[in-house]
Amino acid sequence: MPPQQTNIASETGGDAARLRLDLSTILSLLRRYWYAFQERRQRPRVTLQDLSDRELMDIGLTRGEIDYITPERAIDKLRERATDLWSRGGM
CATH class of the missing domain: 1.20.5 (Single alpha-helices involved in coiled-coils or other helix-helix interfaces)
Incomplete structure (x- = not known):
């Protein structure tokens, strides 16, 4: 072929x-x-802390529930406490 x-x-x-x-x-x-x-x-970023109480109520949250939803804030508080202890010589 x-x-x-x-x-x-x-x-x-x-x-x-x-x-x-x-x-x-x-x-x-x-x-x-x-x-x-x-x-x-x-x-600009809008965080839950920036919302008014009315806006939080619209999405079904209260200001006290924000810490439970955002673990970053709880971690930040722990870091601040640890930093304070280290700066005072507690650890």
């Missing part, structure tokens, strides 16, 4: 054009996500 002739040049050119299109689309998406990420980082 004789070898078949193929038009490799046109197939390669089409793949290269498709690859450029895909790459530019991907880069465009990455750029948009990066700008959105940067914008999100610059926004």
